[in-house]
Amino acid sequence: MTTHLTAKFLNAIPVPATTRFVWDDQISGLGFRITPNAARAFVLDYYVNGNRRRHTIGRFPDLSVEAARQKAIRLKGRIAEGHDPQAERTNTRHAPTMQQLAEDYLESHAKLHKRPRPSGMTSGCSETSSCQVQGPPGLLHHNSRYRAAPPEAGSHTPSCQSGSCPAVAHVQQGHSLGLDASQPR
Numbered sequence: 717m718t719t720h721l722t723a724k725f726l727n728a729i730p731v732p733a734t735t736r737f738v739w740d741d742q743i744s745g746l747g748f749r750i751t752p753n754a755a756r757a758f759v760l761d762y763y764v765n766g767n768r769r770r771h772t773i774g775r776f777p778d779l780s781v782e783a784a785r786q787k788a789i790r791l792k793g794r795i796a797e798g799h800d801p802q803a804e805r806t807n808t809r810h811a812p813t814m815q816q817l818a819e820d821y822l823e824s825h826a827k828l829h830k831r832p833r834p835s836g837m838t839s840g841c842s843e844t845s846s847c848q849v850q851g852p853p854g855l856l857h858h859n860s861r862y863r864a865a866p867p868e869a870g871s872h873t874p875s876c877q878s879g880s881c882p883a884v885a886h887v888q889q890g891h892s893l894g895l896d897a898s899q900p901r
Contacts, residue, residue, distance in 0.1 A: 717738060717739065718738075718739045718740065718741040719738060719739075719740075719741055720740075720741050720742070720785075721738065721740045721741075721742075721746075721748055721781050723777065723780065723781055723783060724784070726738075726748055726756065726776055727777075729748075729750055729756075731750065731752065731754045732750060732751075732752060733752060734752065735750070735751045735752065736749070736750050737749050737759070737827040739749075740785070743785050743788045743792075744783065745761045745762050745788065745792065746758065746759075746760055746762050746773075746784065746785060746788040747759045747761060748776065749772075755775070756776040756777075757772050757773070757774065757775045757776060758772070758774055758775075758776060758779060758784035759771065759773060760773055760791055760792070760801075761771050761787050761790070762791075762792070762795050764795070764800045764803075768800045769800065769803075770802070771791065771801045771802045771805070772790060773787050773791070774787065786845060810813065862892065866888075873884070
């Protein structure tokens with residue numbers, strides 16, 4: 717059944733016993749779905765490689781009828797260019813998270829190609845603080861620019877500017893940083 721979709725008409729549709737679709741008379745493939753749980757949403761039916769696909773555009777009344785029509789027109793344009801919006805949504809949902817990517821990197825690359833951190837060293841990174849490497853005395857934080865040159869107060873990070881840079885304090889006490897300029901970073 718095709719009809720002219722309006723907000724008044726869509727609000728008047730009673731909740732059915734089974735999922736019901738009403739198709740728009742202006743945009744082919746644009747429909748309105750209402751489920752037995754009273755979930756109401758706009759959908760777009762389309763074909764890719766001979767297979768029928770259904771893409772949910774948005775929920776009603778969060779998305780107006782006119783906005784759903786505009787979105788359907790944009791999606792149909794992308795489909796005509798060879799895109800498959802439903803496949804793209806599925807791929808996005810199943811894409812690896814940053815946590816998974818980091819774990820994969822550490823497992824497959826870092827363990828094989830990187831030197832381990834000295835014992836007692838932690839990253840010191842958190843959501844609320846600036847990221848500085850903290851560890852045994854004699855190690856520069858990772859923001860320093862030169863490995864062999866002793867740091868100067870106020871030249872590296874906000875903590876150095878406030879005079880509380882641990883590497884600067886360590887050098888000022890007469891200790892060596894234990895770094896060699898010939899070593900690669």
